[in-house]
Amino acid sequence: MSADTPSLETSEDVKANEAITPSSMLAHFPADEPLELDSGVKLGPWQIAYETYGELNADKSNAIVICHALTGDQYVASTNPVTGKPGWWELMVGPGKPVDTDHYFVICANVLGGCLGTTGPATVNPQTGVPYGLDLPVITIRDMVRAQARLVDHLGIDTLFAVMGGSMGGMQVLQWAVSYPERVFAAVPIAAAARHTSQNIAFHEVGRQAIMADPNWRQGTYIQEGVRPTKGLAVARMAAHVTYMSDESLHQKFGRNLQDRDNLTFGFDADFQIESYLRHQGMTFVDRFDANSYLYVTRAMDYFDLADQFDGALPQAFAGTNTRFCVMSFTSDWLFPTSESRQVVKALNAAAANVSFVEIESDRGHDSFLLDVPEMFETIRGFLTGAARARGVPAPGGEA
């Protein structure tokens, strides 16, 4: 563990506090304003933690909701209080950035089932006085979007200028556009899909089984028992992390290079740089993420199948939509490959929707959407400016 990482106890405390009383803004909904979930359960009381950037304009037409990915959070462009690290999409969001907060009002909320202040398995169950753990109903992507829509209502915003996000964030974007077509002027699903594939479910199941196999998981009651399934969660992260990169990027970054040694040790230490790197990824992840949240949020992705909400007909999902779509994929992304984005585009075409589709050349795999990929920034900037022109929102560059 590197020297700048907080010690386990401290970060554990901060993480526990942030899960229940977050330092970001909070919308709290009492028991009589429950959230109706796909599972049929009415969840209440519940809360949603969020950050905003920029100013909402007078006619409330410049709001952009950004949806975060599996292990993301609301700190899209500000310091994460648990890790102390900069926002996860500061390359994309901020003053003068493609999502220019000098012009747009950006809202990013922690997802339902998450662990940074929105109701999740670490939240105290008012019925029992202890954390929900597995007593929290299973959450879906549509539930996450319902929660965000309630937040947007709470903020007094009717129509969003745009909803955007990558990976699981892109799934939420698609769900937003389908659940609330009249409230979404533009939608930008990046490195996403209209369903989670069998292969993706398989990887998630490996991760979940790793967590559940950790003796400290204790059927999800580890918080009240004062232990943490850190080993299981770290292994889950290591397995998942491999899926976020491409063979080529691993090869370029690590090759078969050895870690701080000249020869193989003929043992099971981290001989290779890639092993050391993955172990580090696993260890730092457990400092910032809750194991039960990982179970819930991966499950939400697995359950996602947009066509299934329309008897298997994806074009039906988009019938009559007036939303402008910008679908984006990356050439080396094998977790959410271009073929999945093309399915979305095909369905949008069948609905004669207004759609742009850009596949971006990148050798950095699924994670490309989080990285410095200039062509992605240029595309997003252009798409948003075009959409702003169409909606009559003042856009960066003074055009209206």
Next chain:
Amino acid sequence: MNLAPRQTRPGEVRGDHKVVASLVPEGARVLDIGSEDGALLDLLARERHIDGRGIELSQAGVNRCVARGLSVIQGDADKDLSDYPDQAFDVVILSQTLQATREPKEVMSELLRIGKRVIVSIPNFAHWRNRMQLLFRGRMPVTKYLPYQWYDTPNIHFCSLRDFVELCHELDAEVVKAVALSAHGNEIPVNAPWWVWNIVAEQAVFLLHR
């Protein structure tokens, strides 16, 4: 996918684009097939305030279009038109691309299915300069306007203007308007019979309807 060579300087509007723009009604829902760098869609957005979409074969072209705020997807006229519902667009435009498709007749029939009106621009293979090269040199024509050699041309299905009009008849498409153009895209302002245009026009723009 637009295969005509560039004949304009930056900022200058191409002649055939001007003609196409004159045929597109204000505020129409338009699909432009072969959007290239988006010049036509951009022109139509500015001058006709259209609700425009584009299909472009090259991913680089698509990315340039989207970055300038146009709604364009990567796609192939031969394969992807079947995705669209019937009569989805007020106007469907195919510029200088028909001769490069594998199945021009199928493509034309798809255009007429998805668009209430169809605008097609094509190079005229029967232009007198081409006729001369074939007649006197015995070589496949290579001109400034059609600069490819026979072995590297993407234009695999050439036709003359008369051939094209014949295809329209076969597809029950009515030629609402036809404009003959010079290589530079200037309108040939003559009211001449077809056989004359078929010799003097280097390209033509057709407005069709079924």
